Amino acid sequence: MKTVKPSGPLKGTITVPADKSITHRAIIFSSLAEGESVIRNPLRAEDPMSTLAAFRLMGVQARDGEDGEIIIRGNGLRGLTEPSDVIDCGNSGTTARLLCGVLAAQPFFSVLTGDASLRRRPMSRVTGPLSEMGARFLGRDSGRLLPIAVQGGQLKPIRFVSPVASAQIKTALLLAGLFCDGVTEVVEPERSRDHTERMLPAYGASLEVDGLAVRVTGGAKLSGMDMTVPGDISSAAFFIVAALIVPGSEVLIENVGMNPTRTGIIDILLEMGADIRIQNERTVSGEPVADILARYSSLKAITIGGSVIPRAIDEFPAVCVAAAFADGKTMIRDAAELRVKESDRIRAMAECLGAMGVSVEELPDGMIISGVKNLSSGRFNSRGDHRIAMSMAVAGLRASGDSVIEGDECIATSFPDFWDCLRRLQGGGN
Numbered sequence: 001m002k003t004v005k006p007s008g009p010l011k012g013t014i015t016v017p018a019d020k021s022i023t024h025r026a027i028i029f030s031s032l033a034e035g036e037s038v039i040r041n042p043l044r045a046e047d048p049m050s051t052l053a054a055f056r057l058m059g060v061q062a063r064d065g066e067d068g069e070i071i072i073r074g075n076g077l078r079g080l081t082e083p084s085d086v087i088d089c090g091n092s093g094t095t096a097r098l099l100c101g102v103l104a105a106q107p108f109f110s111v112l113t114g115d116a117s118l119r120r121r122p123m124s125r126v127t128g129p130l131s132e133m134g135a136r137f138l139g140r141d142s143g144r145l146l147p148i149a150v151q152g153g154q155l156k157p158i159r160f161v162s163p164v165a166s167a168q169i170k171t172a173l174l175l176a177g178l179f180c181d182g183v184t185e186v187v188e189p190e191r192s193r194d195h196t197e198r199m200l201p202a203y204g205a206s207l208e209v210d211g212l213a214v215r216v217t218g219g220a221k222l223s224g225m226d227m228t229v230p231g232d233i234s235s236a237a238f239f240i241v242a243a244l245i246v247p248g249s250e251v252l253i254e255n256v257g258m259n260p261t262r263t264g265i266i267d268i269l270l271e272m273g274a275d276i277r278i279q280n281e282r283t284v285s286g287e288p289v290a291d292i293l294a295r296y297s298s299l300k301a302i303t304i305g306g307s308v309i310p311r312a313i314d315e316f317p318a319v320c321v322a323a324a325f326a327d328g329k330t331m332i333r334d335a336a337e338l339r340v341k342e343s344d345r346i347r348a349m350a351e352c353l354g355a356m357g358v359s360v361e362e363l364p365d366g367m368i369i370s371g372v373k374n375l376s377s378g379r380f381n382s383r384g385d386h387r388i389a390m391s392m393a394v395a396g397l398r399a400s401g402d403s404v405i406e407g408d409e410c411i412a413t414s415f416p417d418f419w420d421c422l423r424r425l426q427g428g429g430n
């Protein structure tokens with residue numbers, strides 16, 4: 001439990017933790033590669049550590065380097081061994097779904113489980129198409145929910161037209177496709193984050209992107225490599241929004257990943273009138289990176305929907321907080337996926353902001369938020385969802401009194417030093 005007080009201006013320069021999606025992928029691809037990989041600036045938070053623990057349980061050797069890097073010695077595509085225990089994915093949907101793709105192709109038995117939040121999240125979106133490829137899954141609720149047991153084996157390639165834009169579905173199937181003879185294809189309705197498409201060829205996979213379709217040809221050998229993970233724009237989002245809503249703030253966030261499939265949050269906030277500048281643009285390990293300067297701004301309401309949704313999918317709790325301070329009614333549509341994240345984020349943000357005096361109308365696939373001038377303080381439950389906890393901490397900076405965030409421990413899944421970053425900016429320091 002943490003108490004958040006109304007805040008003076010946030011000032012200074014911070015870096016945010018490394019990108020969670022890229023760290024998961026680096027651990028997985030390095031574990032399937034031959035030889036040594038060095039992952040520099042990995043995210044050392046609970047979610048990617050669940051992925052690392054899973055591969056250790058399957059015989060992969062990993063150690064820490066002197067500068068915080070993770071060094072993985074992969075045994076190649078066919079080098080995993082049967083885990084002797086249940087694999088615990090913790091709170092991490094990415095771990096569970098991407099592992100389903102890998103485990104589907106292994107000649108052994110494995111079982112996946114997770115925490116209470118993950119055990120409520122839909123898995124059939126990956127186990128369905130992977131079953132079509134030939135894997136066998138048994139799980140709760142007719143195989144829809146964890147714990148799920150997997151009997152993998154030789155798979156056959158498929159063409160899968162996904163009903164949702166999801167990088168987890170796409171990556172799970174492409175991972176399974178690495179083990180197939182022939183071409184596995186995934187087609188999305190909108191483009192989801194493309195870290196897999198950027199990273200897998202660098203490890204040696206044969207992969208082709210064609211509009212909204214991605215194809216992998218199985219059998220190529222993966223080789224270990226040396227890469228550097230940029231800061232996570234999803235973590236930066238909380239301090240960008242904090243700077244925009246707390247009067248007098250000016251915050252510079254250095255070394256943030258700016259992959260165009262992830263920068264929907266910047267486009268949304270700019271359209272709302274935010275004073276955000278992108279500086280020092282560069283490329284690191286095949287990913288665009290920049291520094292982001294955000295200043296207190298007067299925001300206006302907008303309508304958000306369509307292809308920007310997957311490009312900002314994890315940032316909507318933070319967007320909701322910005323919308324609470326915008327002039328007018330902000331409408332979010334086409335975002336039903338928010339209901340199956342670490343919590344039902346539409347319901348969670350509607351309830352939490354509602355308790356602060358913001359009028360929020362829930363829609364099946366989004367919400368309408370009417371901006372206010374002042375927020376009342378309150379007691380907010382994180383629902384075990386790191387992004388709800390951090391968003392409500394940011395909202396609390398502008399509340400009329402002290403707010404309490406219950407269950408803030410979940411922040412450790414993605415942003416272990418969130419409170420330190422906040423304190424540093426409140427102290428105006430670097």
Ligand code: S3P
Nearest residue numbers: 021094165166167168169313314
């Ligand atoms: C992720 C994909 C997204 C995102 C999640 C991380 C990934 O999920 O919400 O936090 O690393 O592939 P979906 O694929 O379910 O949209």
